[in-house]
Structure formats: C-alpha cells, structure tokens
Amino acid sequence: MFNDRLAAANRLSKVAHQFYFFQSFLGIHNTCAQQPHYYFHHHAHTKHLDPSITKLVKDFILDKNDFLQKHIQTHGSLQHMPLLFQSDKKMVLEAVKKNGCALEFASEELRNDLQVVLTAIRQNGMSIQYASKSLRLDKDLVIEALKTAPQVITILIPELVQFYSNHTSKESLSSILELFIVHEPKVFKFLPSHLHDLIEPSRVLVRNGMLLKYFPRHVKKNYAHVMEAVSNHGLALKFASQKLRNTENVILAAIVNHDAALQYASDKFKSNEEFILYTMGFTRGRTFIHASEDLKKNISVINQALSYDGMLLQYVPDKSDLSIRDREIISAAIQACDSFETLQEIISLVTVKNPSLIWNDQDLQMDILMKAVEHISSSNIDLFNELSKNEAFLQKAIEKDSKWLAWYDMNSMSREQLKEMISKYGLKEFSEKYINYTSDYDLVMHAITTNGGHNLQYASESLRSNLEIVNAAIENDASTIRFCGKTILGNNEIMKRVIEKEPQYFIYGDATQLLSNKEMVLFILQEFKAKKYHPTMDSVLIKLLEGLSEELRNDEDVATLCADIRSGLSLHYFSPHIRSNLHVMSHAIANDPFSVQFIPENSELRNNFEFMMRVVSLSGQLLCYASKELQDHAELVFQACKSCSNALEFASLRLRNDFNLVLKVVQLECNTFNSVLAFASKELQNNKEIVLNAIQRNPRAYLEASEKLQADEQVAMETVSQNGIFLYFMPESIRNNLEVVLRAVENDPWSYAFVTSDSIRNHEQVIKIVGLELIEKIDRYDQDEVFRMRYLALYD
Incomplete structure (x- = not known):
C-alpha cells in the first residue's frame, strides 16, 4: 500500500538523472507546491521518463499530503514544506513538538501565536x-x-537592552536580568561583561557559585560574596582572590x-596537619587526596585517612620511608574496607606496587583473611569448617567474633577452662552444639x-x-x-522486683492478672512517678492504660x-x-490545662465557675471548653483574655459587643x-x-477595622506610626x-515602595528621609517583593 509505494519511490531516487524531478513530483519545492500535477506532466513529457515510473510517481502524488504529514511528525522539519503547511497551525504544532527550531519556517502569523511559540520553546x-518580536520580549x-x-x-x-532602555529605567533592566538569573543562574555567564555591574552578585552566587568566574576582580575579593559562592559550590574557591584562598x-x-x-x-x-586531620x-578522609606531599608521608595522617576509606591507599606516595610498603599503612587500609570488593581492590593495589609483600607477611595475611571472613556469608559451612582447622586463625577469630566458638572443641577442656570461656563469651555460642550445658545449673548460674x-x-x-536462677x-x-x-x-513478688528496677518491664508479665489487680497497677504507676516519667515511656504506659480492666477504668485512685x-x-x-470527677480533673489540669478537653460535653464540670476559672487562668484559649x-x-x-487576649473569640456574641469589656x-x-x-463585633470594629486603642498595641488591628475607618486619616496615621509597612494595605x-x-517612611523607609503618586515619590521631604541610594535599591523590587521582605519577616 502506501509504505510499498514509498519504498518504491525511494528506490527510484537512486536514479541520479531523475532525482531532482522526483523531489519535484512530491511537491517538496514550494515553486511547484500549489500545482504538483501540472508540474509532473510538464517534466514527464520533456524528460521522457519511463511510463511505469511516471505512473508510480503520479500515484504517489495522490498521497502527497499523507507523506508530508508523516515526514513532519517523524522529523519535525518545515524547511521545504509547502506554504500551505507552514501556515497550518496543526501541522506547525506537530513540527515544533519534534523540533522547536522548526518555528523558523512557520508563517509570520504562527510565529506570533503564543501556543505555537511556547510549544517550540519547551522543546528547544x-x-x-x-518568535515574533513581541513574544521574544515576553519575560515569561x-x-x-x-x-x-x-x-x-x-x-x-x-x-x-534596547526595549528596557527605551521604555523603563536602568533599574528595570537590572531587575529583569536578575529575574532571568533567579530562574536560570547560567544566564549570567552569557551576559556581556558591561551588564555584569547591573546584577547584584548575591542573587547569582547563592544559586550557582561557579559563576564567580565571570565576576570582576572586586567581587572575587569580597568575603561575603565568595562565601556565598563556595557555600553553593565548593570548587568556586578556584576563582576567589589569593587572599581569600588563604582564609x-x-x-x-x-x-x-x-x-x-x-x-x-x-x-x-x-x-x-591539624587542619587536614580536622x-x-x-569528608570521610577525602581531603587527604589534596594534602601536601609531606603530609601524605606522615604516618598519623595516613592512618587517619585510611581509617575512613581504605581506597585512599592509592594516594600514599610510592617512594618514601612511610610508603605503600609500610605494613602499618596497609593494615589500616584493610581494616577500613567495608566490602569484599573494596578488599579485593586494596589487595590488587598493594600487589601491583610490591608483589612479594603480602605473601611474605603472615600477620598481614591473617588481617586480610579475617577481613574477608567478615564479608562472607555464614552459610558457607564448608569454608568455615576448613578455616577452623587453623588453630592460630581460630584463636584470633574468636577474639574478634564469638560465633567462631561454635567451631571450637569444648569437650577437650577442663571444667575450670570451660567456666573461663563461658565467663568471657557467655552461653550463646554453646547453646546449640553443647545443649547439655544449658541444663547445667552450675554453668548457667556462672554465666x-x-x-x-x-x-x-x-x-x-x-x-x-x-x-534462684531468675532472681540472679x-x-x-x-x-x-x-x-x-x-x-x-x-509471680507478683518477682514482678515487683522487676518493676522496682524498671517499671516499663511490667509488659513482660501476665497482663490479664497484672492489669486487673488494683494493688499491682497502683504499684506500677507509683514506680513510674518515682522514676520521673518521661514522654519516651508513652508507648509502654499506653499499653497499661489500654489493658486496664473495666473496673479499674472507673477507679478514682x-x-x-x-x-x-x-x-x-x-x-x-x-x-x-471519671472524666467528670472534680478531684481527678483538678489533678489533671494542674499537670496539663488542656486535659479539660476530655471532660464530656454534657458534664456539669464545664459549668463549674471556680474550676473553669482555674482552667482559663492557666490558658485563656481553654475558654472554648466552658459552658455557654x-x-x-x-x-x-x-x-481568660488576661491569659490570652485572643480568648475573646470564644466569648458570647453579647460580650464581643460589650464596649467596656x-x-x-x-x-x-x-x-x-x-x-x-x-473577634470583636462588626459594630465595635x-x-x-476601640480601633485606635487596638492599633496602639498591635498595628495589625488596622486590618480588622471597618473599611470606613481604614480610610480614616487619623487611624492610618496611628497605624504607620507603629509600622510604616502597613501603608501597603491602605487605600489609594x-x-x-x-x-x-x-x-x-520615617518609621520604615522601605514603605516608599507603596507610594503610587509620582508627586509624592519625588517630594523633597520624602526623598530626604528615604535617601537616593535606598530609593535606587527599592526600585529594583516590586511592591509585593518589598512587602514579603519587610512585613512577613516580622511575623514568620
């Protein structure tokens, strides 16, 4: 079908003298795009193409649109497409999804289409x-x-530069460039050097320290800027001044x-040496790599480095008194290995530098063997059995890990020797192989x-x-x-001895018996109290509370x-x-006032004036748990409000409208x-x-005042006297x-950012108070940015 004809057409293209016309038949050249059939007949007769070829190509032309669409979807190319296709939004979108730069060949109208341009940009x-000029200048x-x-x-x-120079101030160009850099710091290195002075170094360096390379010398000498750079990317130290690289x-x-x-x-x-060791x-020893050659020969420095990472052995100099051949160094590297693979790399490294060293040193061989065994699965019984035949290895292995006792023949020992081994290693390693020891009263008591x-x-x-065994x-x-x-x-007596030592261990007792016995429960709780209960014991105490019998859940004591x-x-x-009991709840609120939340809603205790007075005196917000x-x-x-003024929120509507209160x-x-x-009524707002008194204590009260009072000059004056930044909230x-x-601006010069009238912004008194230098800085930010910096910083 279509694919067959496409394959045939591809074969035809190999005929050199017909290739140009074949391309023309497909309508790829714009000159013939609008009338491909006419162009085909004209060239078919003048060049006398083979009839079978002309028929195939003519059939192919019928599928020209399908072919071109497939070509666009596959390659994203618009370069040689018909004008009809370059003006088709659907076709152009398909092309730029595959190849963003195909936008170059789209029609002028589509190069001004936001959807098309955005799709192209996201691809490339x-x-x-x-894109059109207007879209090229769109900051988003x-x-x-x-x-x-x-x-x-x-x-x-x-x-x-031309756009912002003609339409806005120099500061706006600076802010737009900083905006670009915030989103992509690498932009800075592509800026012309004469624009670098417009950029605040901190805005760049905290995001990409390596861009310190492109800043002028005075920035590279600035301690604060260099600290910002190296904190973001340590290798930025390379571009700092000589003085700071010595700080x-x-x-x-x-x-x-x-x-x-x-x-x-x-x-x-x-x-x-002190600095490198520190x-x-x-750095897990990694600064050893770049230490001086003298320090790399220092035995204490080498050993410290190898204790972090054995592979640092490769950075120890070959030719020195304390070289790769030094046994102590190699042993330290082996001990630092954290995997069998690392051990193999260390052995290879040593062997390459001195092939005979390992094989002539039995102690070193033992170190390697012991480290290897650490990383070999204990399921490899045959290997362990073979290793255990070596008496020297077995003795050293037992010192490192008592599990090797399982391969030691204990039957050959005297009773005293056996007790000595048990004193040192305990019963664990004997409990399976020598099960009779676990029933031996004398040996168990000794252990x-x-x-x-x-x-x-x-x-x-x-x-x-x-x-007797248990008590011991x-x-x-x-x-x-x-x-x-x-x-x-x-056994309650045994459990009491345990609980006296550690009350949380009651969980190992018979829960049903313990937690239904009031005497034992009170004993456990008294021990918790005596041991100065800590929240880390919560999970254990909760188990006690969850396990209490129904009778004890209703017990006042x-x-x-x-x-x-x-x-x-x-x-x-x-x-x-119990949760309505005055005596119990009085104890509870003395420990934690918020315990009042557990009093049932219909309890008379919530309507007890003296009790609730004690509660709200401790925390005013708990007024919410009082009765209506x-x-x-x-x-x-x-x-309640004396304890927490916001408790007014829970007062009745009548009291929230009470002027005096x-x-x-x-x-x-x-x-x-x-x-x-x-929380005051709308009338009092x-x-x-009321509003002026509230503002004098807290300028945020301005935000709760009625719209009428927010537009009142006296109210506004009182507010900005407290905090000038509140000018941001005020009406025009x-x-x-x-x-x-x-x-x-007298209270906070940054409030200049919220002044909208040019005549006031340029007023002599205003400029004198704020200062031209600060005005220049303020103008780099929009109002919302200034608000976030100055206002939110006060309350975060």
Whole structure:
C-alpha cells in the first residue's frame, strides 16, 4: 500500500538523472507546491521518463499530503514544506513538538501565536529567537526558554537592552536580568561583561557559585560574596582572590560543600596537619587526596585517612620511608574496607606496587583473611569448617567474633577452662552444639553472674523457671524477665522486683492478672512517678492504660495517679464518670490545662465557675471548653483574655459587643500575628476609640477595622506610626496623603515602595528621609517583593 509505494519511490531516487524531478513530483519545492500535477506532466513529457515510473510517481502524488504529514511528525522539519503547511497551525504544532527550531519556517502569523511559540520553546529554548518580536520580549517566555537554553540570552540581549532602555529605567533592566538569573543562574555567564555591574552578585552566587568566574576582580575579593559562592559550590574557591584562598573560614565552607576544593586553597592549609586531620573528619578522609606531599608521608595522617576509606591507599606516595610498603599503612587500609570488593581492590593495589609483600607477611595475611571472613556469608559451612582447622586463625577469630566458638572443641577442656570461656563469651555460642550445658545449673548460674543476666535466654526451660536462677538474672538485668518461664511471670513478688528496677518491664508479665489487680497497677504507676516519667515511656504506659480492666477504668485512685504521671492525656482511657470527677480533673489540669478537653460535653464540670476559672487562668484559649453560660460571664471571659487576649473569640456574641469589656481586652494585647479586634463585633470594629486603642498595641488591628475607618486619616496615621509597612494595605487615597507617607517612611523607609503618586515619590521631604541610594535599591523590587521582605519577616 502506501509504505510499498514509498519504498518504491525511494528506490527510484537512486536514479541520479531523475532525482531532482522526483523531489519535484512530491511537491517538496514550494515553486511547484500549489500545482504538483501540472508540474509532473510538464517534466514527464520533456524528460521522457519511463511510463511505469511516471505512473508510480503520479500515484504517489495522490498521497502527497499523507507523506508530508508523516515526514513532519517523524522529523519535525518545515524547511521545504509547502506554504500551505507552514501556515497550518496543526501541522506547525506537530513540527515544533519534534523540533522547536522548526518555528523558523512557520508563517509570520504562527510565529506570533503564543501556543505555537511556547510549544517550540519547551522543546528547544533556542527557538525563541524565531518568535515574533513581541513574544521574544515576553519575560515569561524568555524564562521558559532559558530553562533549556541559557545561552539564548546572547541572542536576545540586544533587543532586551534596547526595549528596557527605551521604555523603563536602568533599574528595570537590572531587575529583569536578575529575574532571568533567579530562574536560570547560567544566564549570567552569557551576559556581556558591561551588564555584569547591573546584577547584584548575591542573587547569582547563592544559586550557582561557579559563576564567580565571570565576576570582576572586586567581587572575587569580597568575603561575603565568595562565601556565598563556595557555600553553593565548593570548587568556586578556584576563582576567589589569593587572599581569600588563604582564609580559613572560606576554605572550610568550600570543603564542606566539596572536599576537592582543598586543591584551590593556599599551600599553607594543604600542609597544615591539624587542619587536614580536622577536615578529614567530615569528608570521610577525602581531603587527604589534596594534602601536601609531606603530609601524605606522615604516618598519623595516613592512618587517619585510611581509617575512613581504605581506597585512599592509592594516594600514599610510592617512594618514601612511610610508603605503600609500610605494613602499618596497609593494615589500616584493610581494616577500613567495608566490602569484599573494596578488599579485593586494596589487595590488587598493594600487589601491583610490591608483589612479594603480602605473601611474605603472615600477620598481614591473617588481617586480610579475617577481613574477608567478615564479608562472607555464614552459610558457607564448608569454608568455615576448613578455616577452623587453623588453630592460630581460630584463636584470633574468636577474639574478634564469638560465633567462631561454635567451631571450637569444648569437650577437650577442663571444667575450670570451660567456666573461663563461658565467663568471657557467655552461653550463646554453646547453646546449640553443647545443649547439655544449658541444663547445667552450675554453668548457667556462672554465666549469669559473670557474663550477664541475658544468658538466661539460653538456659533450659526448667532453669528459666528456677527462682534462684531468675532472681540472679533479674538482679543483674531486669529486662531478662522476658526470658522467664510462664510460672514466674505470674509471680507478683518477682514482678515487683522487676518493676522496682524498671517499671516499663511490667509488659513482660501476665497482663490479664497484672492489669486487673488494683494493688499491682497502683504499684506500677507509683514506680513510674518515682522514676520521673518521661514522654519516651508513652508507648509502654499506653499499653497499661489500654489493658486496664473495666473496673479499674472507673477507679478514682488509678485515674488520679495517671493524671499526675501522664497529664490529662491518660484520661482518654477512663470512663465519662471519671472524666467528670472534680478531684481527678483538678489533678489533671494542674499537670496539663488542656486535659479539660476530655471532660464530656454534657458534664456539669464545664459549668463549674471556680474550676473553669482555674482552667482559663492557666490558658485563656481553654475558654472554648466552658459552658455557654460561662462564656457569657464577663468576669470569667476577662480572666481568660488576661491569659490570652485572643480568648475573646470564644466569648458570647453579647460580650464581643460589650464596649467596656472589648476596650479592656484590646488594651491587654501585645504585638502578635493576629489582632484581638478580629473577634470583636462588626459594630465595635467600626468604633474609632476601640480601633485606635487596638492599633496602639498591635498595628495589625488596622486590618480588622471597618473599611470606613481604614480610610480614616487619623487611624492610618496611628497605624504607620507603629509600622510604616502597613501603608501597603491602605487605600489609594491614604497612600497619596503626604502627611501619612511622611510618617510611614520615617518609621520604615522601605514603605516608599507603596507610594503610587509620582508627586509624592519625588517630594523633597520624602526623598530626604528615604535617601537616593535606598530609593535606587527599592526600585529594583516590586511592591509585593518589598512587602514579603519587610512585613512577613516580622511575623514568620
């Protein structure tokens, strides 16, 4: 079908003298694009093509559009397409999806089409150069292009400079360039050098320190800018001034970011042993690579480096007294190996430099063998059996890991020798191979008293229920209760001894018996209290609370003790009756006022004036848990607001509209993120006396005032006197009021950014207060940026 005809046409193209006409028949040349059939007949007769060829090509022309569409989808090429295709949005979109630079051959209309241009840019940022001029100057499109092709700025910069020079100030050109750099720091290196002075170095260097290379000398000498650069990319130290490459703080900041930065530090630091040893601590020894040659021959420096990474052995000089041949160095490298593969690399490295060294040193061979065994699976029994035949190896292996005792013949030992081994290594390694030892009272008791109570777990079932054995184990380590027999776990006296040592170990006892026994539960809780309960014990105490019997969940003594230990949070596990108990809840709020949240909603305790007065005195916000009646009690509400002025939020509507109460509350307020005025009634938010009093304590109250008062000059004046940045929130009429503006810039000169009237911005008094230098800096930012910097910084 179509593909068959395409293959045939490709074969035809090999006929050299007909190739040009074949291309013409396909309509690829624009000159014949609109009338391909006429062009075909004309050349077919004049050049006398073979009839079979002409028929095939004529049939092919019928599928010309399909062929071209397929060509565009496959190659994204528009260069030799008919004008009809270069003006077809669907075809052009297909092309630029495959090849963004195909935009060059799209029609003028489509090169001004946002969708087409954006699609092209996302495929290849360089394609923005082919967009219409208006779109080439669109900052959002430029930013999108810079993401994939920062170098395109070199093509766009002449137009950008001309545009911003003609339409805006020099500062606007600076801000637009900084905007591009924020999104793609590499843009900076493609800017002409005469534009570098427009850019604040910090904006660039904190994003790409390596761009320090392109800054003038005075920036490379600036401590702050160089610190920003090396903190972002340590290797930027290469471009710092000689003086700063000899400054310890700068070098350390660079090395923290990239250990190879040491190579650009001055020789003074490369040869400073104390400095190199210190930096190796946080670079895993990597600064050894760039240390001076003398330090690389220093045995203490070498050993310290190899303790971090054995592969650093390759950087030890070959020809020195402390060279690669030094056994101590090689041994340190072997000990630092963290995998079998690294060990193999170390052995290869040593063997290449001195082939006979390893094979002539039995101690070194043993080091290698021991390190190799660490990384060999213990399931390889045959290998371990073979290794255990070597007495010297076995002795050394046991010293490193007691698991090798399993390959040691204990039957050949005397009783005293056996006890000595058990004292040193415990029962663990004997418990399977020499099971009779685990039933030997004398050996088990000896293991527990000399090697630790944990050996109880390797004793036989009968000995784990033996009172003398268990008492000895618990005396040594209370946690060994978890290895005891079931009969022991139900013994209250044994459990009390354990709980006295570590109350959390009650979990290993018989839970059903323990947690239904009031005496034992109170004993456990008293021990928790005596041991000064810490939140890390939460999970254990929760298990106790979850396991309590129904009877104890309704017990006042248990609940009171829980409230004393874990605050009111523990009351969640008790009955509503207990959570309404005045005595219990008084203990709870003394420990944690927020325990009041666990009082049932219908409980009379929420309507108890004296109790709730104690609660809100501790935390005013807890007024929300008081009854509706108490939320309408002026004395209680004011007491809550004295603790936290925002408690007014939970007062009744009547009290939120009470002039005297609200006035007293706003006078209590401190400068916080929220203003209590937000919780006053709409009527009082429109009361000038209330609003002015609120603003004097917290300028944010301005935001809660009615629109009428926000446009009031006296209210505005009071607000900017407190914080000039609030000019940002004020209506146009206020921002164009000279007196208000003067008061605002006196409080904070940055509020100049929010002045919209040119006459006020250029007013002599305003300029005098703010200063031309700061005005120039402020104008680099838009109003929202200034607001975020100055206002949010105060409240974050």
